[in-house]
Amino acid sequence: MIRVTNLIKNANRTRILRGVSFDLAPQTVLGIIGASGSGKTTLLRCLNGLERIDEGEIECGDVHLDAKLSKHEYARRVVELRRKVGTVFQHLYLFPHLTVLGNIIEAPVHVLRVPREKAQREAFELLDSVGLKDKAPRYPESLSGGEQQRVAIARALAMHPALLMFDEPTSALDPKRSAGLRSLLRGTVDRGHTMVVVSHSIGFLEGLADQLLYMEGGEVVECGPANQILNSPQDPRTKDFVEQAK
Secondary structure, eight states, X not given: OEEEEEEEEEETTEEEEEEEEEEEOTTOEEEEEOOTTSSHHHHHHHHTXXXXXXXXXXXXXXXXXETTSOHXXXXXXXXXXXXXXXXXXXXXXXXXXXXXXXXXXXXXXXXXXXXXXXXXXXXXXXXXXXXXXXXXXXXXGGSOHHHHHHHHHHHHHTTOOSEEEEESTTTTOOHHHHHHHHHHHHHHHHTTOEEEEEOSOHHHHTTTOSEEEEEEXXXXXXEEEHHHHHHSOSSHHHHHHHHHHO
């Protein structure tokens, strides 16, 4: 279970997140929608510990972040959190000096202390699942944007995260690749993962997200089942955004 309660984040005296709260059940997908500047990416950065929250709480399994914690204890719990959360940002941040295989095994070997041979076996299995097993010896710069995207997903999955998060995963993909990515992610959820996906693409989230959360001005305007949010939103602000985004 993922639970976010009254999350507040400030930056340069500006309130970026204003009391964000939601629950996410295991093995489900939450799609987060909203205009640029609504706080979506900041929310992701709080969920994986890259940003410290100013008020509120985050629960991810047995890891509990609370704004009232000391700096030392908060940092200690963030280390635990990152063992449970994998993130694929819009800018993929693959290591350019490592091969595809090297990118995938880096964290399991050095963070989880997985034996290298075991990490390599799992990496080849993951690459096979995303259709890139033959690209293992290549370097990121030789891959297309879509191929780099799939490597980043495999790298995140190699840490066996309870929660997998994506920031605009279709930004580098054409419609055909976007459909393929949606199918890949849905299959990953069916194998036991929970996901949070930030996307401007309503079409991409249809058929992927179980729940949708619409943000505006750092606040949650509406959250509920994806079909309900897309077809009969209760708040006029949600309705306007969905109609414009379709």
